[in-house]
Amino acid sequence: MPTAAPGATKIGFLGIGIMGNAMAANLIKDGYDVTVWNRSADKCAALQAAGAKLAGTPAEVVSSCDITLAMLSDPEACLAVAMGPDGVASAMKAGKGYVDVSTVDAATAQEVAAAVRGAGGAYLEAPVSGSKGPAEQGQLIFLSAGDRQLFDAASPLLEVMGKASFYLGEVGAGANMKLVVNMIMGSMMVSYAEGLNLAKQAGLQQADLVEVIKLGAIACPMFALKGPSMIEGKYPPAFPLKHQQKDMRLALALGDEHAQQLPLAAAANELYKRARAAGYSDADFSAVMDAVASRK
Ligand SMILES: NC(=O)C1=CN([C@@H]2O[C@H](COP(=O)(O)OP(=O)(O)OC[C@H]3O[C@@H](n4cnc5c(N)ncnc54)[C@H](OP(=O)(O)O)[C@@H]3O)[C@@H](O)[C@H]2O)C=CC1
Numbered sequence: 126m127p128t129a130a131p132g133a134t135k136i137g138f139l140g141i142g143i144m145g146n147a148m149a150a151n152l153i154k155d156g157y158d159v160t161v162w163n164r165s166a167d168k169c170a171a172l173q174a175a176g177a178k179l180a181g182t183p184a185e186v187v188s189s190c191d192i193t194l195a196m197l198s199d200p201e202a203c204l205a206v207a208m209g210p211d212g213v214a215s216a217m218k219a220g221k222g223y224v225d226v227s228t229v230d231a232a233t234a235q236e237v238a239a240a241v242r243g244a245g246g247a248y249l250e251a252p253v254s255g256s257k258g259p260a261e262q263g264q265l266i267f268l269s270a271g272d273r274q275l276f277d278a279a280s281p282l283l284e285v286m287g288k289a290s291f292y293l294g295e296v297g298a299g300a301n302m303k304l305v306v307n308m309i310m311g312s313m314m315v316s317y318a319e320g321l322n323l324a325k326q327a328g329l330q331q332a333d334l335v336e337v338i339k340l341g342a343i344a345c346p347m348f349a350l351k352g353p354s355m356i357e358g359k360y361p362p363a364f365p366l367k368h369q370q371k372d373m374r375l376a377l378a379l380g381d382e383h384a385q386q387l388p389l390a391a392a393a394n395e396l397y398k399r400a401r402a403a404g405y406s407d408a409d410f411s412a413v414m415d416a417v418a419s420r421k
């Protein structure tokens with residue numbers, strides 16, 4: 126396994142969406158030789174202008190790189206890219222590593238790990254906490270699990286893209302940690318939306334509520350960041366609502382696996398589903414505000 130040093134190690138990046146674009150840009154800025162692929166190739170233009178090479182398939186990326194990362198929507202996308210035609214597994218071999226930083230469930234991570242390891246490669250799951258801003262600022266938190274040697278080899282990359290990395294053990298632990306964190310976050314967002322809506326109905330200034338919370342025991346960066354735009358009914362996508370609802374769905378399934386009651390998360394998930402039905406899938410997850418406000 127190579128140690129990931131700028132210039133020496135060839136890095137692949139699959140999935141150039143909101144997060145992948147920002148993360149790959151930081152690797153390029155830090156001097157890494159980066160090859161990118163995206164299903165919709167036009168989204169790679171900015172990275173190409175910044176020096177990235179463009180590949181036609183995931184397999185082409187893996188063939189030409191030592192460590193390949195993936196930042197993809199959901200389990201279906203991760204499985205398609207890993208095991209589909211011209212996928213990661215078809216080009217994987219000993220000495221190469223695959224680091225999937227997407228948010229999926231443990232079963233998906235384990236299935237991808239088996240395909241990568243079966244082809245002789247090393248596998249690390251490393252889903253991230255932190256949204257578009259922290260991705261751009263290199264302030265993500267990596268929740269890693271899998272091949273420890275690959276974690277060590279990839280750590281210089283994680284240090285460029287993030288502020289902290291956890292090694293949590295066997296494949297699946299990273300996915301589960303991420304889903305628990307996002308379940309809490311999704312429920313918190315719904316509670317905040319309910320509070321903002323109730324304040325308005327009760328004749329209070331919503332901006333006052335944002336300020337009161339900022340000063341008190343429940344202050345948190347998410348409320349301070351999202352509150353002003355929620356009051357304006359504006360939801361520029363940093364974390365698409367469809368991904369939050371996917372995470373709630375996967376977290377509830379994890380709860381079912383362990384017979385853990387999750388009534389609050391289940392109720393929150395219904396509001397994210399209502400928001401998706403109302404057309405907010407590609408808006409920021411804070412758009413759940415409008416689902417809470419809905420009188421239908
Ligand atoms: N945004 C955020 O704040 C955070 C997101 N995450 C997680 O990171 C992952 C990516 O999120 P984000 O970047 O915001 O999402 P985007 O929707 O911006 O990007 C999704 C990426 O997945 C690709 N994709 C989707 N379906 C397929 C498919 N079937 N085959 C190949 N590629 C596919 C998209 O390609 P195309 O461009 O062609 O559609 C795109 O590159 C998700 O798992 C999300 O839950 C984690 C932390 C924070």
Ligand SMILES: O=CCCC(=O)O
Binds near residue numbers: 228254255256307364
């Ligand atoms: O999964 C993405 C959630 C966004 C965040 O962690 O702030």
